[in-house]
Amino acid sequence: MKSLKRLHDILSFGNKFNVIVVPSNDFGEQEPWDEPEIEEYIRGHFKAEFPIMAKSVVTGQEALDLWKWVAGKAQSIPPMLSSSCELGNAGILD
Numbered sequence: 001m002k003s004l005k006r007l008h009d010i011l012s013f014g015n016k017f018n019v020i021v022v023p024s025n026d027f028g029e030q031e032p033w034d035e036p037e038i039e040e041y042i043r044g045h046f047k048a049e050f051p052i053m054a055k056s057v058v059t060g061q062e063a064l065d066l067w068k069w070v071a072g073k074a075q076s077i078p079p080m081l082s083s084s085c086e087l088g089n090a091g092i093l094d
Contacts, residue, residue, distance in 0.1 A: 001046050008050045019050040022067060026059040 004019050011017035023038045025031045031038060035055050042048050056064040063071075 001042065001048070005046050005048050005050075008048070012050070019048075020066075021048075021050060021052040022058060022064065023052065023055040024058045025055070026057060031055065 004021075008017070008019040012019075021042060023031050023035070033041070038055065039052050042052060053064075053066075056067070058064055058067040
């Protein structure tokens with residue numbers, strides 16, 4: 001998450017880039033909290049200002065349409081997109 005925040009801080013100037021957090025509990029139950037708790041953690045712990053979507057399903061047929069679109073644009077899901085923010089685990093890119 002720290003790396004995503006830094007990436008957002010560097011590239012979001014002029015609204016040309018944005019990180020979008022898609023909380024999900026589909027990867028090892030890393031985000032069991034409710035949406036308000038997830039947002040409080042991300043905003044409070046990382047001082048992140050990027051958009052946080054509603055907690056969503058990102059695997060299987062019930063997957064969020066945005067996630068399906070992103071996954072469909074790549075031959076495989078890039079490591080940085082393999083899960084949303086991993087709360088309590090320093091983030092994907094750290």
